[in-house]
Amino acid sequence: MTTGAGIYFDGRTSVRHDVRVTLAPDALRIEDAEGRPLVQWPYAELEELAAPAHLLRLGRRGSAALERLEIADPAFAHEIDLRAHEVDRTGTLQRRQRMRVIAWSLGATASLLAVAWFGVPAIAERLAPLVPPALERKLGEAVDMQVRGMLDTRNAGAAFECRNPAGRAALDKLVKRLETAAGLPSPVRAVVVRRDEPNALALPGGQIYVFGGLIAKADNADEVAGVIAHEIGHVAHRDGTKGVLQGAGLSFLFGMLLGDFVGGGAVVLAAKTVLQSSYSREAESAADAYAAGLMAKAQGDTRALATMLAKIGGATEPGMKILLDHPETNARVAAINRLAVPGPVRPFLDGAEWTALKRICAG
Ligand SMILES: [Zn+2]
Numbered sequence: 001m002t003t004g005a006g007i008y009f010d011g012r013t014s015v016r017h018d019v020r021v022t023l024a025p026d027a028l029r030i031e032d033a034e035g036r037p038l039v040q041w042p043y044a045e046l047e048e049l050a051a052p053a054h055l056l057r058l059g060r061r062g063s064a065a066l067e068r069l070e071i072a073d074p075a076f077a078h079e080i081d082l083r084a085h086e087v088d089r090t091g092t093l094q095r096r097q098r099m100r101v102i103a104w105s106l107g108a109t110a111s112l113l114a115v116a117w118f119g120v121p122a123i124a125e126r127l128a129p130l131v132p133p134a135l136e137r138k139l140g141e142a143v144d145m146q147v148r149g150m151l152d153t154r155n156a157g158a159a160f161e162c163r164n165p166a167g168r169a170a171l172d173k174l175v176k177r178l179e180t181a182a183g184l185p186s187p188v189r190a191v192v193v194r195r196d197e198p199n200a201l202a203l204p205g206g207q208i209y210v211f212g213g214l215i216a217k218a219d220n221a222d223e224v225a226g227v228i229a230h231e232i233g234h235v236a237h238r239d240g241t242k243g244v245l246q247g248a249g250l251s252f253l254f255g256m257l258l259g260d261f262v263g264g265g266a267v268v269l270a271a272k273t274v275l276q277s278s279y280s281r282e283a284e285s286a287a288d289a290y291a292a293g294l295m296a297k298a299q300g301d302t303r304a305l306a307t308m309l310a311k312i313g314g315a316t317e318p319g320m321k322i323l324l325d326h327p328e329t330n331a332r333v334a335a336i337n338r339l340a341v342p343g344p345v346r347p348f349l350d351g352a353e354w355t356a357l358k359r360i361c362a363g
Pocket residue numbers: 230234279284287316317
């Protein structure tokens with residue numbers, strides 16, 4: 001059999017053409033019902049397109065128009081198969097799609113096995129450095145709203161953030177100097193909020209909360225800068241991101257892969273993790289060392305963080321236990337002081353600016 005019936009679509013209009021298909025030695029010849037030649041497709045250029053099982057649907061490889069030809073008669077379809085090696089009626093296309101689904105399933109299974117084998121903390125440790133800065137910022141923003149709500153226990157709303165203009169300007173000047181010295185991929189944003197504890201915390205991506213209680217306890221701008229430098233250390237080391245990945249676990253991992261953290265319980269869980277869990281002693285020591293290095297780079301007082309820690313018992317970050325005269329605090333203070341190197345020192349703020357920062361929550 002060398003001729004058969006088919007339906008041809010020219011790809012430009014939706015008109016179905018009932019056509020006669022002739023199997024010439026090197027090509028398919030397609031003619032309209034009146035026997036006028038429409039197109040000629042060399043066998044080597046045929047490709048099979050996805051179609052229901054009873055139908056052979058062909059296209060022409062490299063054709064700009066989305067032309068297609070449908071053959072319903074199985075015997076005639078078989079004749080075309082015999083001439084066109086490129087045409088594979090066993091379903092290469094479907095098989096390729098199925099392979100992709102299998103690959104994804106294997107990937108998901110492998111990651112589950114990896115989590116079971118290494119545990120979530122180790123995965124978080126390995127995964128956090130791979131999170132792109134833009135994604136980390138998005139994660140920080142998603143968590144931020146929850147964190148702010150949880151910190152603002154008196155429901156002050158907009159007034160929760162201290163915005164005295166002169167104080168704000170002084171804080172911006174101080175943070176800018178640290179930020180320039182740090183050279184992080186994302187900007188650092190610090191705000192002072194109305195909380196009485198002498199604490200500070202950093203969110204993934206660079207948002208830093210300094211509690212009013214810390215400003216109250218500080219005796220100079222370098223002590224505030226030292227604590228903020230410690231928080232920038234957590235941002236640079238991605239400790240917040242690791243914490244969120246560990247605390248909120250798999251649901252968050254998958255949320256991150258899908259690029260969707262907003263909404264759902266995962267964000268609430270992540271915010272609680274940020275506020276309630278504490279970093280390991282190693283992470284704290286690393287952030288202290290980072291702060292000492294950053295303060296030196298910014299020409300600040302490298303010992304100021306140690307002075308501040310000694311004053312507040314070593315408990316920055318809300319989740320940390322406040323243990324006055326705890327040996328761990330003494331060890332941290334000693335370690336920071338050991339790292340302190342003599343070098344040029346410029347105060348972060350002048351007298352008037354420091355007074356303004358002290359009054360940032362006033363009015
Ligand atoms: Zn810390």
